[in-house]
Amino acid sequence: KSHGICLIVGTMIGSGIFISPKAVLATTGAVGPCLCVWAACGVLATLGALCYAELGTMITKSGGEYPYLMEGFGPIIAYLYSWTTIMVLKPSSFAIIALSFAEYAGTPFYPGCIPPLVVIKCLAAASILLITIVNCISVKLASYVQNIFTAAKLFIILVIILAGIVLLAQGKTKNLTNTFDGASTSFGNIGLAFYNGLWAYDGWNLPLAIIIGIPLVTICYILVNVAYFTVMTPTELLQSPAVAVTFGDRVLYPVSWVVPLFVVFSTFGAANGSCFTAGRLTYVAGREGHMVKILSYISLKRCTPAPAVMFNGFLTILYIMPADINTLINYFSFAQWVFYGLTVLVLIVMRFTRKEWNRPVKVPIIIAVLVFLVSCYLVLAPIVDKPEVEYLYCTIFIFSGMIFYFPFVHCKLSWTRKIMRPITMHLQLLMEVVPPEKIE
Known part of the structure; x- marks a missing residue:
């Protein structure tokens, strides 16, 4: 049980929590509503996780939302989820964390001002390359990095x-x-x-140790925000290039260097975790035939899903x-909540279409309806209030998966195989990777 709670707290x-406070405060405009949003995000994450617990105990296949959507709405919606996760959600999540890492790594070298954008982008790119290499070299090394950095962020x-x-x-x-x-x-x-607050709670859809894990994280987040406000006015918080660093400078002097150092550890660990799970998801999609075959191959020498990790x-x-962090968070959250909403809708639909199925965990239907309505609000509100072109791009991008679905997945046309075979062969030789069944 304690391992499950550590995993949830470590993942979420x-x-x-080091990036979102500024954006949550900027969009709410005052301390009170800002703290209310943090608490409400925790409540929403808990209710959502309860819905996922029912789905998880009813449909026991692995693969995140994919099997739920497959069971509820059929292969097309499930494929679009798989496509969106690999092409939008996982890379943008990794990008947000890498940019957060870069902001905190760069800030101490530019006291009193915001680090130049080019420095942040280069640092972020360097961290992505390093983490990708670590995940290509060894699974053991990647999980070892994870454990060390989880301790750092909790500290x-x-x-x-x-x-x-x-x-x-x-x-x-x-x-x-x-x-x-x-x-x-x-x-x-x-x-x-809510987009920015819920970004900090991302990972709530793991149905492990929900009842303890998420409330614990919620309390931590509210207390961290209260701590920020004890030393910074709302205006100072909004002007701070990196909130936790400003906090450290004011409170922990002369050991204020501890804060950026450990936040860098924390974000690096989170980026590593994001890369690790994205590699696995891409690998599974390749194996299921939803992505090109090469992505399901694994390294001959190191037994890691190297092509999938490199692609991500x-x-x-x-x-x-x-993009900057806030644009990416809005882009990511919009796509993510479309599929969270659809997944919870599966639970509501199945109450009527699959009445006879065994449900070891059964949540009151009102909770599922509430989470579905909130997800509709989260998807539509920002567009209705201030239509921006990013949301349109994101929607087009989600549906563009259909261009590949019919020839490659649904019909498995012979000409698509003829095109892909030589490409796959050359990539296989270049990366020294083989289909998993070839490794005994």
Whole structure:
């Protein structure tokens, strides 16, 4: 049980809590609603995870949302989920974490100002390359990196929370009075605040140890935000290039270097975890015939899904070039919540179409309906309030998967095989990879 809780807490606490506070505050406009959004995100993550627990115990196949959507809506929606995860969700998630890593790694070298964009982009690209290489070289090394950095992030969160409690006890509560003054509550802004808050909770859809894991993370996040507000006014927080670094400089001097160092460890560990899971998902999609065959091959010498990991790393570097963190978070969250909503809809539909199925965990249907309605709001609110072209690109991108679905997956046309065979063969020789069944 404790291992399950560690896994949930370790997966969910990534870069979000060090990056999102600024964006949540910017979109809500005041301390009160900002803290309310953090708490509401925790409640939503818990309710969503309960729905996933019912689906997970009813449909026991692995593969994330894929088997649920396959069972509920058939192969096309399931394929689009698989396509979106590999082409949009995993690379953009990895890109957001790499950019967060770069912001915190660069900030100490530029005291009093924001690091140049080119420095951040180059640092992010370097971290992506390093993590991709680690994941191609050895599975054991990748999981070893993961364990060390999980301890680092829990340590730094604890340091910030304890410092915050001490400051509260000393009466530093100026920024925590009249907390609703100047709040902006537009229809779309709250949706965007939720995008940024929920990014920090990403990973809630693991049905392990839900009841303890997510509330624990929620309490941590609220306390970290309260700690930030004990030493920074909302304006100072918004102007800070890296919130936790500013906090460390003001509170932990002369050992303030601990904060950026451990946040860098934490984000590096989260990026490594993102790359590790993306590699596995891409590999499975290749094996199922949803992606080109080469992605399901594994390294002859090292037994790692090297082509899948490299493909994900390549896409991630493409994503960091044009975009900043907030654009990527909005882009990622929009696509993610489309599929979260559809997955919860599967649960509602199956209550009527698969009544006879065994459900070891059964949540009240009202919870599923509530999560579905909230996901509809999260998908539509930012578009209705401020239509931006990114959402259109994202929608086109999701549906563009259909271009490949019919010739390659559904019909398996012979000419597609003729085109792919020589390409696969050359890549296989170049990367020294073979189909998994060839390795005994």
